[in-house]
Amino acid sequence: MNDRPRKQERWERRAELPLAVASVAFLAGYTVRILARGLPPGGRGLCLAVIFAAWAVFAVDYAVRLRLSGLGPLRFVRVHPLDTVVLMLPLLRPLRMVRLYERVQRRHDKPRLTLYARVMVYAGLTVALLGFAGALTVYDHEYGAPGATVRTFGDAVWWTCATLATVGYGDVAPVTPVGRMTAVGLMACGLALLGAVTGSFSSWLIQTFAREDEKRPPGDSPGAS
Template sequence: MDHDSRALSRGRRTGHVLTGASALFLASYAVRVLANDLPQRWLNLCLAVTVLCWAVFVLDYAMRWRLSGLGLKFVRVHWLDTIVLVLPLLRPLCVVQIHDAMQRGHDRPRLSLHARVAVYAGLSVTLLGFTGALAVYQHEHTAPNASIVTFGDAVWWTCATLATVGYGDVAPVTPMGRTIAVLLMACGLALLGTVTGSFGSWLIQVFMREDEQRPPES
């Protein structure tokens, strides 16, 4: 097995590990937020799983930083990974990297690739919305004069925020809740732009190919 094959194999294994760690991180965090009436030992176990998963993210980041040889430049080049490391609940935003790699690696319209980006973006919105609802519910439901008092309220507010609709019937009142709102609005715009940009790019490429293949008028 050559060096490139070994590197690809390592990359796939690392991807599987990070995917599993992300799922465990989200599950343990959800249990701590939604099932806080559990015995303390179970809540402590969920906290330990959350911290362990975050340690996996830190280790992966540190290894890639060391192997890159970029020094502090790595933080700027891989800015999305840096943000996700600090805020692990934003891991669904890694779909932006998939979109960027697709745009740089293919110059022909292939619907399957663009459709895949749309699917990844949809899944990312779902995961991001769920984590955002968890985070805002955790900080809002016990706050004085809070309008987000149930997890259902948090889900409804998150959907409206990601869609940048902003009905205003429920809204965060705590500083952390409002910070989460700003992040969700920015993420919603970014992911929506990813889908519409990918679809628009595919349409333009298809039309260009049709024009090139059209026989000249006599």
Template sequence: MDRQQRLQRWERAAEPYLFVASLLFLTSYAVRVLVPDLSPGWQAFWEIVTFASWGLFVVEYLFRLLLSDDRRRFVRTRWLDLIVTALPLLRPLRIVDLHERMQHRRDHPRLALETRVMAYAGLTALLLGFAAALAVYHDERTAPYTTIRTFGDAVWWAASTLTTTGYGDATPVTTRGRVVGVGLMFVGVALVGAVVGSFSSWLVRRFRQEGEA
């Protein structure tokens, strides 16, 4: 049990640093994609930031794996950690834990259940949409017959994908862009569905309260 406790204490302590590292990862990735004509010095700087933060994720994951009592169980029960370590652009999916623990620590008055679900699912969807727009823009802008030429096109595509509108005026044509797109569709439809469901039940609750008042 000692080891389990040490693991939990570690996770609680490491999370704010990982959160900062994930912001650095996303920022450096965004800068490298959106500002392609960086000077060689800045290029190197942002590349180092990208890989350093990624390295941090990998090291931290391996360290926790070492700390754990039962390693196969660790890998199986924390599969989401493995995924977001391998693909750091998916890291927004882990925000919930940080956010929850932060709230516990500060003893804030808790938000209503629906508001918390909406905030978590909505924020995750937005961050994943932003990451997907970056990745797709990176792959598509120079592809032949591309319809995603500017980052604005990529954001427009990501928004129409997340909401399942799917206009089709800007869509990825490369294989990698489409793989990202399929991922965004499935994750997006689930997260946005959760936001809509929570909004719906929040609205119904508000109307019920006003009806009783």
């Protein structure tokens, strides 16, 4: 009997908390390294050590799940593309905290929040984490760049909010290649995640009104003569 799925499930359950802790550590180290410009070399080295240690935790998890899956590396990448992207892109690693929040919300295999509320909460958390990490990345690469308009972290946060909301005021914009690549990713994520929130809210409204219509007596609908 093939017990690979059971082993994978046990490993994912055990690794969830360490991965969430690694996500928090990565985000904290990344934040301090970028925002604390006057940090002494020893402090910057400590931040880098924390960042690489967090990445190592993700790499070990990826390697273990690859081995337990029984798939070849290329096929595993095709089956689990998002896991590969999260491993390679530091910007996405803090999203592991969203999965930990989901486990906390569950009690006896039953979610405490409704489906629509969970979608909106998870999308909101994802947008907040992505926005903060994106602002850090843009500020890190735009700070001091020739012709840059993102000169402070506040500018980076303002630009990130406008980008995620797909408003695009144009008062500040990245000029470096990494900054512009980050912008493209934030635009795509902003459209997808905000669409999930508005779509869930719209579905909730439609179901609410539909239930109210079902409770009305026949002929008691609005506009009926």
